[in-house]
Amino acid sequence: MKNSNAKKNGSTNGKAASKKKSADSMTEDSAYTGMESSQLMKLFEDSLKDIYWAEKALTKAIPKMIKNATSEELIEALENHLAETEEQVTRCEDVFKSIDKKATAKKCEAMDGLIKEGEEIMEEYEEGAMCDAGIIAAGQKVEHYEIASYGTLRQFAETLGLEEAVELLEETLEEEKAADEKLTEVAVSVVNIQASQEEEA
16 A cells, blocks of 8 residues: 555656646746847847947948048058948847848947947048047947947846857957957057157147
């Protein structure tokens, strides 16, 4: 009788465990579905559209900076980052693919303003160290905006459990940080020194 009861209890416990596992699985699926339609997911998508527009706009803005720059170190830094920016556009598209969404750009007013500010600097100053210093200042404002944007996007992706998106966004974030550091290096070692020695027109 004891063996029979043990088997019965074992069978009952097994069914209960199976039901619990099934319920847990349903809960996880529901949580994931809820996550996909959550307010955070919507904010993630909107922010991704925003930075996608920004990166595409920069592929047109950076060549203008290169054209107006005179420092060889600055030109090289800008050319390298232009190549990275073109890759970052593609990487944004890969992030959209990872969440099964079509890559869509939404005008980024903040980046549009930063680009216009850079253009005004290039119009105001003649080519030379002063203009180079202005280009670096404008470029670093752009980098800081991108660092903040990608950092936020990466954190959203982590919270949403979007592992592929996290990896892609992290890669771009590190590139933006490196680009900012390079501009600082060029400014401190060359451009700012030369600009400080130029007489005001």
